[in-house]
Amino acid sequence: MAKVRIPTPLRKFTDGKEEVIAAGASVRAVIDELERMHPGIKTKICDDSGAVRKFINLFANEEDVRFLQAMDTPLTDKDELSIVPAIAGG
Amino acid sequence: MTRACIIGAGGLGGPIALALAAAGWRLRVVDPDRVELSNLQRQIQFATADIGQPKAAALAALVRARHPGASIEALDTRFEASTADAITAGVDVVLDGTDDPATKFAVGDHAVARGLPCVIAGVLRYGGTVFAGAPDAACYRCLFEDPPGADQAPSCADAGVLGAACAVIGGLAARAALGLALDQRGAGTITVVEDLRRGCRPRTIPFDPRPGCACGAARVHRTASTR
Ligand SMILES: [Zn+2]
Numbered sequence: 001m002a003k004v005r006i007p008t009p010l011r012k013f014t015d016g017k018e019e020v021i022a023a024g025a026s027v028r029a030v031i032d033e034l035e036r037m038h039p040g041i042k043t044k045i046c047d048d049s050g051a052v053r054k055f056i057n058l059f060a061n062e063e064d065v066r067f068l069q070a071m072d073t074p075l076t077d078k079d080e081l082s083i084v085p086a087i088a089g090g
Numbered sequence: 091m092t093r094a095c096i097i098g099a100g101g102l103g104g105p106i107a108l109a110l111a112a113a114g115w116r117l118r119v120v121d122p123d124r125v126e127l128s129n130l131q132r133q134i135q136f137a138t139a140d141i142g143q144p145k146a147a148a149l150a151a152l153v154r155a156r157h158p159g160a161s162i163e164a165l166d167t168r169f170e171a172s173t174a175d176a177i178t179a180g181v182d183v184v185l186d187g188t189d190d191p192a193t194k195f196a197v198g199d200h201a202v203a204r205g206l207p208c209v210i211a212g213v214l215r216y217g218g219t220v221f222a223g224a225p226d227a228a229c230y231r232c233l234f235e236d237p238p239g240a241d242q243a244p245s246c247a248d249a250g251v252l253g254a255a256c257a258v259i260g261g262l263a264a265r266a267a268l269g270l271a272l273d274q275r276g277a278g279t280i281t282v283v284e285d286l287r288r289g290c291r292p293r294t295i296p297f298d299p300r301p302g303c304a305c306g307a308a309r310v311h312r313t314a315s316t317r
Contacts, residue, residue: 008215018285054235064297084282086234087212087219088191089251090102
């Protein structure tokens, strides 16, 4: 389980919520649970192969998950998963 | 005196230019667009009388009015491969505050190729992000490998931007530039403001260069050519 911080562009899937608690012991499991709770959100985060999209970054407690175990990075209920997309507005 | 160019004279470029001019920096502001009525809610450097004027020149005029001694140059040029070298000639730091993903990546790539510290800022609705990079730190593509497609990133026009969010993110971008100029402080970080309605404090997340990113080769190339 982890607290997931939802970025602005994806809040239309979470009824405007900035934070969602989702079950799961890894980044992959938490994202799958997020999809179960809020259908449609996963394809915005991951591509068809299940990899994180290139303009999105995931941080587990402020560590880039690509330098941990990527989608297999373990998460506990003390952990926070941040989804940080490239934001283009100016 | 530190010299910077600011790509985009809109919602972020305005507060960035005002903050850096007040810090005594020499500035070049670059924007091919003209002021429109719909800009005024977030681009607070402009007034109704500026509608139809080139944004870069109108912003430079405001900065000069506030700081008569300021050195600020305006270019109504689009940042692209053919103009990048002229736009960044002689500057110490490059900042991007445009609303275009492709331009953000192009500015990041150009900064890597020329060994320039850079700040890339984005704002959407109630929050935004500020990336800070320098030649020896991670680059924008270390963090985001490729720009989102047109249907994947909501634009300001579609999603809206809280006017005050521009001031916050623009201020953080200016602060990031001051840190980079001082001692490359903050290089290889992204600062995230999630939602100003909740009074969120900015979180600054450091990250490392990504193995396989093109900036690694550029770094080696630069080191070899300056020997
Ligand atoms: Zn890189």
